[in-house]
Amino acid sequence: MMENPWISGLVYSAVLVTVLMTAIAWISWFERKVAGRMQSRLGPTLVGPFGLFQPLADALKALQKEGIVPKDADPFLYRFAPPLTMALALGTAAVIPFTPHFLGSDLDIGVLYALALSGMMAFPIWIASWASNNKYALIGGMRMVAQGISYEIPMVLAALVPVVLSGSLSLGDIVEYQHVNGWFVLWPPGVGLGAFMLFFTTALAEGNRIPFDIPEAESELVAGPTTEYTAINWTIFAASEYGHSVITSALASTLFLGGWSGPWLPPLAWMVIKTSVLFVTITWIRWSLLRLRSDQLMALCWKYLVPFALMLLLVAGIWTHVRP
Amino acid sequence: MALIPTKAFVADPYLDLETYQADADLMTLSLGPQHPSTHGVFRVVLHMDGEMIVKAVPHAGYLHRGVEKLCEKLSYSNITPILDKNDYVSPMINEQAANMAFEKIMNIEVPLRAKYLRTVLAEMQRIASHLLWLGTFAIDLGGAMGGGTTVFMYCFRERELILDLFEALTGCRFHYNTHCVGGNRHDVPPGWSQGVHQALDLIEARLAEYLGMFDHPIFVDRTRGVGTLDAELALELGVTGPLLRASGVDHDLRRDAPYHVYDLVDLKVAVASGGDCLARYQVRVEEMKESARIVRLLIDNLPAGPLSSTKPLNMVTQFKATAGQVYVGVETPRGELGTWLIADGKKATSPYRMKIRPPSLHNAAVIPYVLPGHTLSDAIAILGSLDPIMGEVDR
Numbered sequence: 001m002m003e004n005p006w007i008s009g010l011v012y013s014a015v016l017v018t019v020l021m022t023a024i025a026w027i028s029w030f031e032r033k034v035a036g037r038m039q040s041r042l043g044p045t046l047v048g049p050f051g052l053f054q055p056l057a058d059a060l061k062a063l064q065k066e067g068i069v070p071k072d073a074d075p076f077l078y079r080f081a082p083p084l085t086m087a088l089a090l091g092t093a094a095v096i097p098f099t100p101h102f103l104g105s106d107l108d109i110g111v112l113y114a115l116a117l118s119g120m121m122a123f124p125i126w127i128a129s130w131a132s133n134n135k136y137a138l139i140g141g142m143r144m145v146a147q148g149i150s151y152e153i154p155m156v157l158a159a160l161v162p163v164v165l166s167g168s169l170s171l172g173d174i175v176e177y178q179h180v181n182g183w184f185v186l187w188p189p190g191v192g193l194g195a196f197m198l199f200f201t202t203a204l205a206e207g208n209r210i211p212f213d214i215p216e217a218e219s220e221l222v223a224g225p226t227t228e229y230t231a232i233n234w235t236i237f238a239a240s241e242y243g244h245s246v247i248t249s250a251l252a253s254t255l256f257l258g259g260w261s262g263p264w265l266p267p268l269a270w271m272v273i274k275t276s277v278l279f280v281t282i283t284w285i286r287w288s289l290l291r292l293r294s295d296q297l298m299a300l301c302w303k304y305l306v307p308f309a310l311m312l313l314l315v316a317g318i319w320t321h322v323r324p
Numbered sequence: 325m326a327l328i329p330t331k332a333f334v335a336d337p338y339l340d341l342e343t344y345q346a347d348a349d350l351m352t353l354s355l356g357p358q359h360p361s362t363h364g365v366f367r368v369v370l371h372m373d374g375e376m377i378v379k380a381v382p383h384a385g386y387l388h389r390g391v392e393k394l395c396e397k398l399s400y401s402n403i404t405p406i407l408d409k410n411d412y413v414s415p416m417i418n419e420q421a422a423n424m425a426f427e428k429i430m431n432i433e434v435p436l437r438a439k440y441l442r443t444v445l446a447e448m449q450r451i452a453s454h455l456l457w458l459g460t461f462a463i464d465l466g467g468a469m470g471g472g473t474t475v476f477m478y479c480f481r482e483r484e485l486i487l488d489l490f491e492a493l494t495g496c497r498f499h500y501n502t503h504c505v506g507g508n509r510h511d512v513p514p515g516w517s518q519g520v521h522q523a524l525d526l527i528e529a530r531l532a533e534y535l536g537m538f539d540h541p542i543f544v545d546r547t548r549g550v551g552t553l554d555a556e557l558a559l560e561l562g563v564t565g566p567l568l569r570a571s572g573v574d575h576d577l578r579r580d581a582p583y584h585v586y587d588l589v590d591l592k593v594a595v596a597s598g599g600d601c602l603a604r605y606q607v608r609v610e611e612m613k614e615s616a617r618i619v620r621l622l623i624d625n626l627p628a629g630p631l632s633s634t635k636p637l638n639m640v641t642q643f644k645a646t647a648g649q650v651y652v653g654v655e656t657p658r659g660e661l662g663t664w665l666i667a668d669g670k671k672a673t674s675p676y677r678m679k680i681r682p683p684s685l686h687n688a689a690v691i692p693y694v695l696p697g698h699t700l701s702d703a704i705a706i707l708g709s710l711d712p713i714m715g716e717v718d719r
Contacts, residue, residue, distance in 0.1 A: 035473075035474075038474055039473065039474050039477035039478070040477060040478070040481060041477065135351065135353055136353075139353075139375070139700065210466065210467065210469075210470035210471060211470075211471075211542055213467060213469075213470065214701075216467075216469075217467060217701065218360055218467045218469055219360055219361050219463055219464045219465075219466075219467050219472070219704055220361070220700055220701050220703075220704045221700075222359060222360060286469075286470055286471070287470065287471055287473070287474050288471045288474060288537065289466070289470065289471045289540070289542060290462065290465045290466035290470070290471050290472060290540070290542050290543055290546060291465060291466050291467055291470065291472075291542070291546075291701075292542055292545070292546070293545075293546060293699060293701045293702065294375065294699065294701060295699065296545055296546075
């Protein structure tokens with residue numbers, strides 16, 4: 001029965017979505033704990049041991065609340081945006097090889113697919129901000145679109161470096177290649193590391209993480225595009241933001257840190273370890289930096305990151321010809 | 325869309341929006357009172373061309389409580405507790421300002437021990453107030469869900485140390501009511517000065533630790549050249565305190581018109597020349613360090629003697645003033661807090677008129693001059709750097 005691609009695909013996605021959603025719930029607990037420790041407080045402690053059941057309590061609270069749709073909002077678009085965000089955030093996971101065999105689909109254009117979904121994250125947020133009919137949401141949405149489209153370019157260029165080096169757009173092939181030849185973060189010397197740093201930085205901007213959380217900017221825009229959202233609608237937004245961060249971490253470790261490849265431990269353990277390290281780094285950055293301004297963000301992107309990415313790509317291209 | 329001011333934009337608070345040539349449609353954004361950065365006490369109407377502000381109209385009055393009118397009804401001894409709520413971030417200095425005015429009009433001399441203690445309390449309050457400002461300024465720049473909160477939590481942790489000491493001294497954490505006409509009510513409990521030294525040790529050590537978080541390119545980029553206020557405009561608008569000193573004017577009432585025992589401490593006034601948010605930050609940080617030095621200097625040398633030159637209060641009508649008027653100015657963490665007291669002699673137990681000159685009101689007057697030409701993000705940073713306390717603006 002598992003030979004049928006429809007059935008195996010459904011089973012795989014059901015397993016993956018369940019695991020990822022559970023992971024996202026406890027990642028939010030984990031981030032709150034990390035933030036608490038960084039700020040010399042305890043974080044959640046009351047619900048369950050070490051506050052472990054806090055995500056369940058939060059989800060229950062969100063479900064009980066009244067989901068208000070503002071009077072002047074567009075009701076369809078307003079309700080449509082959160083699930084779309086979640087779908088785009090989780091959809092990327094289909095092409096990420098968690099182990100050599102556990103991957104949804106080894107698409108020939110896996111890198112392109114992942115980056116396209118990541119780039120489309122700007123759409124549901126713009127939909128949400130437009131449908132809310134709120135000035136803060138509108139400003140936040142405009143910032144999101146400007147930022148998302150700008151940062152897509154250095155992100156794609158950085159992701160092209162492993163593609164050029166390995167000669168494949170398939171994420172599975174890229175990991176296999178790194179398994180044999182070494183992680184791209186280590187070679188070509190400097191270029192791989194530079195591309196990794198660049199990809200990670202732009203991923204922060206794509207995922208609205210500090211120092212690039214300009215669309216959300218609580219102190220300026222109340223809550224940016226999600227200003228009018230309440231209850232479970234808002235929770236889906238928050239969860240997909242976490243999901244996006246986690247999956248971007250997984251994508252970065254797949255492209256640059258060798259994915260599941262590594263000694264002694266089983267492949268899945270390596271994947272989890274690498275993704276977790278990257279996610280903790282995102283959290284660490286989030287709770288220690290201040291925010292940039294919108295125009296400074298654009299200047300950073302177009303004046304520094306894009307030329308840097310083009311240079312990396314050029315060097316990587318020359319490398320493949322000089323040392324085949 | 326004019327994201328960055330491309331042409332040199334001259335801020336005009338009286339700009340006529342009808343004749344303004346906008347690049348896009350003007351957007352009117354009512355920043356507050358329901359906004360996390362103005363949290364119910366303040367409102368600025370921003371007229372924005374793209375993301376650039378072309379006109380800012382502040383609206384105050386959300387915290388108006390009629391304090392000045394109440395002062396005319398209350399007796400001299402009963403005025404002190406309601407003035408705690410004026411500048412609720414530095415109540416100690418508010419109490420001192422009013423009581424100094426009462427003492428001046430009644431010709432009451434304060435004992436030296438009370439003067440020392442008042443200086444110590446004022447400087448500790450200044451540290452607490454600047455710590456609160458530092459934390460909230462970081463939130464304005466870094467968001468409630470990011471690095472800003474981290475600094476905020478650290479600053480509040482240190483501020484707690486000072487509030488704990490105030491609680492040990494007066495029994496209250498916030499609205500102390502420890503000053504009275506002629507001196508102070510509460511004497512220093514045993515071991516208090518050691519506690520002050522320990523708290524200051526912690527604060528000084530930890531301050532260096534998290535000032536490192538501000539020593540960062542993002543913070544400098546966000547604050548340098550933002551909200552520049554030149555000295556001429558500052559003087560014209562009656563701006564005082566760290567704001568004025570950050571614009572390069574060397575003026576501090578503690579040194580220029582000394583009260584308490586400030587003439588004994590050889591105060592070093594922190595001055596910066598930038599006039600922008602970064603300069604304001606630098607001035608306030610230097611002031612915290614200087615205040616810590618003054619507290620350490622005075623707390624070990626508290627002279628012996630009575631704490632008050634008047635009898636303990638047994639009647640609310642105990643203090644009486646003859647006809648006359650006085651002005652007393654003190655330097656709060658925000659600038660010159662003036663108390664202009666008129667007594668007519670007919671009703672001797674309460675003032676005829678008590679005018680309070682809050683520094684925040686005059687500091688907030690720069691908003692229409694400095695916000696235009698900046699983006700919304702900068703507007704929040706500038707509002708944070710002005711440090712207006714609406715309790716004393718509205719009174």
